[in-house]
Amino acid sequence: MALLDNLDFLTPTTKNRASLKLIKNMAQTRASHAFLFLGSSPDCLYRLALAFAASINCPQSGCGNCRICKNTCRGMDAHVLTMEAEGNFLVKEDVVQIKKFVSMTAPAGRKKIVIIRQSETMNDAFANKFLKTLEEPPDENCLFVLLASQAQKLLPTIVSRCMEFEWTFAPGSQEDSAVDLGALEKIVHAGLKKIVQGEVAAAMGLGSQVCQMLADISQEQKKAFQKELKLRKETSADPVQAEREAKLAAQRQQRRLARLNKLGMDCVFDIIVAWLEDMIAVKAGAGQDVLHYAHNYTLIDASIFDINLEKLWAILKDIDRNKKFMGRSLNAELALDSIFLHLRDALRGD
Ligand SMILES: [Zn+2]
Incomplete structure (x- = not known):
């Protein structure tokens, strides 16, 4: 065995x-x-x-x-x-x-x-x-x-x-978790920080930055896939079988890229939700220890004086809805733009 x-x-x-x-x-x-x-x-x-x-x-x-x-x-x-x-x-x-x-x-x-x-x-x-x-x-x-x-x-x-x-599989052995989303997370955190600090331009550009990053990840995966496919074709003994396998592999890769894109967007949404929940908690008088990102406490505490809580709740609902429709004709950039602009407005008390 x-x-x-x-x-x-x-x-x-x-x-x-x-x-x-x-x-x-x-x-x-x-x-x-x-x-x-x-x-x-x-x-x-x-x-x-x-x-x-x-x-x-x-x-x-x-x-x-x-x-x-x-x-x-x-x-x-x-x-x-x-x-x-x-x-x-x-x-x-x-x-x-x-x-x-x-x-x-x-x-x-x-x-x-x-x-x-x-x-x-x-x-x-x-x-x-x-x-x-x-x-x-x-x-x-x-x-x-x-x-x-x-x-x-x-x-x-x-x-x-x-x-x-x-079955459960070890982290890192799964093809999708092998993709490093760390850089994407960094961009989202840095962008949200700027929005909270009141930098208007940050709210305008973050959506496209995130989508560009996701497109780059996708592109890298495509390149790696093409390289592997070429190698497999060159080493295959049966050209007909190789052709069929290549076709299947391409379909599989397409489904995988869609999954990967969803994984990236989910990660972005999760970070935004955690930030919003932290803002709501600080506004309600919670201490640093209960926050998702404790190191943001001072920044949030100093920026939410005028915050419109109703609007924050509306953004959370909006994110929920977007997550459901991911992969189905959702324009990710538009969705993110709308979320970031609403957040900017909420922080201003608009
Ligand atoms: Zn055997």
């Missing part, structure tokens, strides 16, 4: 350990044919699912060294099919590929394993058609591993067929 024992991206919690023990057992006894792995990082989930698949098909239960283990962990074993949306959704036609795959005959002692990445992208037509295969696979050598962020995003009839495992 070398593979499943060496997953450094899993946090060493009791729950993870218990789940690992269970799936190791399942890999040997093969007591279930449908699994649902839940977790916040699509990439970590996939690596886990591949290690699980290798542990099932390797004659030494996942030694990590044999050809089966190596190919499976690279997602290149002929008896492991990875499905993922080519656009925004997994559609009915994608089930055809699954059906074809599971109708093959597996070599003795091996399973045909279908891994579905980001299962929440299943549309209803896919889910309903796939459910039939999940319920009545053509033979007993089929095994399904569904990956998703939350079970609630899947059809309950599908969830109920699967053994469910929820």
